[in-house]
Each structure stands twice: as structure tokens, then as C-alpha cells.
Amino acid sequence: MNVFVAPMQGLTDAAWRSIHAGVYGAADAYFSPFLRVENGMVRAKELRDITSPLNKNIRLIPQAIFRSVDELKIIAEAVSGAGYHSLDLNLGCPFPPQLNRGRGAAIVARPEVMELVAQCDFGLDLSVKMRPGVTSYDEWKTIMPILNSMKLNHVTIHPRLAIHGYKGPVNMECFAEMTDSIRHKIVYNGGIYSPLQIDTYNNIYGVMVGRGLIARPSMIEEWRSKEVWGIQRRISHLRLVLERLLQQYSETMCGDLQIIRHVQAFVEYVDPDFPPRIMKQLRKSQSIRAFEKALHEFK
Numbered sequence: 001m002n003v004f005v006a007p008m009q010g011l012t013d014a015a016w017r018s019i020h021a022g023v024y025g026a027a028d029a030y031f032s033p034f035l036r037v038e039n040g041m042v043r044a045k046e047l048r049d050i051t052s053p054l055n056k057n058i059r060l061i062p063q064a065i066f067r068s069v070d071e072l073k074i075i076a077e078a079v080s081g082a083g084y085h086s087l088d089l090n091l092g093c094p095f096p097p098q099l100n101r102g103r104g105a106a107i108v109a110r111p112e113v114m115e116l117v118a119q120c121d122f123g124l125d126l127s128v129k130m131r132p133g134v135t136s137y138d139e140w141k142t143i144m145p146i147l148n149s150m151k152l153n154h155v156t157i158h159p160r161l162a163i164h165g166y167k168g169p170v171n172m173e174c175f176a177e178m179t180d181s182i183r184h185k186i187v188y189n190g191g192i193y194s195p196l197q198i199d200t201y202n203n204i205y206g207v208m209v210g211r212g213l214i215a216r217p218s219m220i221e222e223w224r225s226k227e228v229w230g231i232q233r234r235i236s237h238l239r240l241v242l243e244r245l246l247q248q249y250s251e252t253m254c255g256d257l258q259i260i261r262h263v264q265a266f267v268e269y270v271d272p273d274f275p276p277r278i279m280k281q282l283r284k285s286q287s288i289r290a291f292e293k294a295l296h297e298f299k
């Protein structure tokens with residue numbers, strides 16, 4: 001079974017991916033945060049993320065968010081031009097700025113867009129990451145025959161409605177129903193926080209782990225080696241990750257606060273088992289020095 005890393009804007013960027021792979025061993029694939037079109041071009045910052053040399057030791061699959069086949073063509077061309085052969089299509093984003101413009105999960109209810117996509121040859125292996133719908137668990141039913149007519153490497157399902165964002169229970173009944181209707185290989189995504197949980201999905205093509213992996217970055221390695229890491233080992237490795245992030249971001253960003261805020265985004269998700277006093281110091285640090293001081297206590 002494959003264990004993939006979910007795309008997460010602001011978290012799973014090139015720096016984090018390379019550090020994760022270096023410290024814990026690479027996942028089967030990492031999906032990039034979505035690439036989008038702005039003023040007729042792929043946003044430069046997002047393109048830099050997939051062309052960074054930091055990606056050289058991992059398998060990276062870029063992801064596209066789009067509202068029309070024309071937008072998708074622009075992204076596909078840029079992705080091919082960067083030397084990639086695969087592209088993941090985002091049919092799940094719940095953020096209003098994207099959703100309200102007909103992108104992400106909104107595409108599930110816009111079969112006319114997917115019909116055009118299905119007729120194009122982008123010269124890339126496509127996969128889809130989707131939700132069942134925006135407001136109803138039935139929305140996917142219209143688009144499914146189109147997805148089934150396409151050549152797709154796999155379909156990742158995050159069984160929550162877009163209106164629920166990333167909170168609340170996942171709907172496993174809906175996941176089972178979708179799985180029965182899809183002729184492609186299935187990847188499950190949503191709420192996996194421990195290596196043991198990964199095993200519950202061993203009859204499908206793969207799982208995709210997101211926030212659970214930021215909380216416990218050793219999760220894939222623990223699952224592979226069938227060895228649960230003790231808290232001390234997890235803490236010492238996490239410290240290494242945070243130190244390397246700090247170093248990487250210091251090379252590419254300006255200003256203490258910008259660098260610190262970026263690293264603190266990871267701390268927000270970290271395992272609640274970790275020492276609360278130090279976690280609090282890391283969260284509250286206003287300078288690199290204060291953050292490093294807190295890290296030194298984190299043994």
C-alpha cells in the first residue's frame with residue numbers, strides 16, 4: 001500500500017518536503033500545494049516550489065486548481081515544462097476564495113468543465129483529489145461517469161463536504177459508496193493520526209496523510225518499520241525538523257517575524273503529547289533567538 005503526503009498550502013512546501021524525507025525517509029509521493037493561474041500565468045511562487053532543487057530526492061506530484069479547461073491547460077503546460085509527468089487535479093478545496101470562483105470542490109458540481117477536461121490530452125498522467133460535494137453527499141454522482149471515462153492513475157477521496165471544511169467526522173458510508181462506483185484505484189484521505197490507523201486501509205491503493213503527519217512526522221516510518229517510536233525519539237527528530245526549517249527559511253525569507261511565523265505554522269499541529277511548556281514557548285516566540293532557546297530545552 002502507498003502512503004502519500006497530502007498537499008497543504010503554507011506547510012508542505014519544498015523545504016519541508018526535503019527535510020521530512022531527509023530526517024524520516026521519503027514517503028511514496030508528496031503532492032504539491034495547488035498551483036493556480038493568476039493573470040494568465042501560473043503564480044511564480046507556486047512554480048518555484050515545484051522547480052526547487054530541494055525536490056530532487058523525492059517523488060513530487062504537482063497539483064492544479066482550476067475553474068476551466070483553459071486554466072488547466074496553462075498549468076499542465078508549466079508542469080510539463082518543469083519536467084514532470086504527473087498532475088493531480090484539485091476537486092476538493094473548500095476555501096471560499098477558490099470555491100466561489102468555481103474552483104476546487106465546486107468542480108464536483110460542474111460536470112461541464114470535467115467533460116471538456118476528459119476530452120483533452122495534457123500529455124500528463126492525471127489523478128484526482130476530491131470531496132463528495134459542496135453541500136450534499138450526492139453531488140459526486142453526476143461527475144462520476146465522466147471520471148470513470150477518463151484515464152486516471154487514482155482518485156483520492158476526502159469524505160467531507162466542502163461546507164464542513166476540515167472539521168467534524170468523515171463520512172465513511174459515503175466513502176464506501178463512492179469507492180463502489182469508481183473504477184479507478186482509490187486513495188483514502190482524512191483524519192489519519194497514527195501508524196496503526198494506516199493499517200485499516202490496507203485493501204485499497206493507498207492513503208494520504210496530512211495534518212496527522214505534521215503532528216507526527218515519523219508516522220510513515222513507524223508504519224513501515226512496524227515499530228512505534230518512543231516520545232524521546234519523536235521529540236529529538238522533531239527538534240531536528242524545526243531547526244532545519246528555521247535554517248532553510250532564514251536563507252529564503254527576510255525578517256525574523258516572517259521566518260518565525262512560518263515555522264510556528266508547523267508547531268500549531270504538533271502532537272499534544274509533547275511537553276506543553278516548551279510547545280507554548282515555541283508558539284509564543286517573537287524572535288528567532290527566543291525560538292531557538294525554546295528548541296534547546298526540547299531534548
Ligand SMILES: Cc1cc2nc3c(=O)[nH]c(=O)nc-3n(C[C@H](O)[C@H](O)[C@H](O)COP(=O)(O)O)c2cc1C
Nearest residue numbers: 006007008009033034090158190191192209210211
Ligand atoms: C492548511 C491546509 C492547506 C491545505 N492545502 C491543500 C491544497 O493545496 N490542496 C489540496 O488538495 N488540499 C489541501 N488541503 C487539504 C489536505 O490535503 C487534506 O485533504 C486535509 O487536511 C484532510 O486530511 P488530513 O485529515 O490528513 O489532514 C489543505 C489542508 C490544510 C489544513
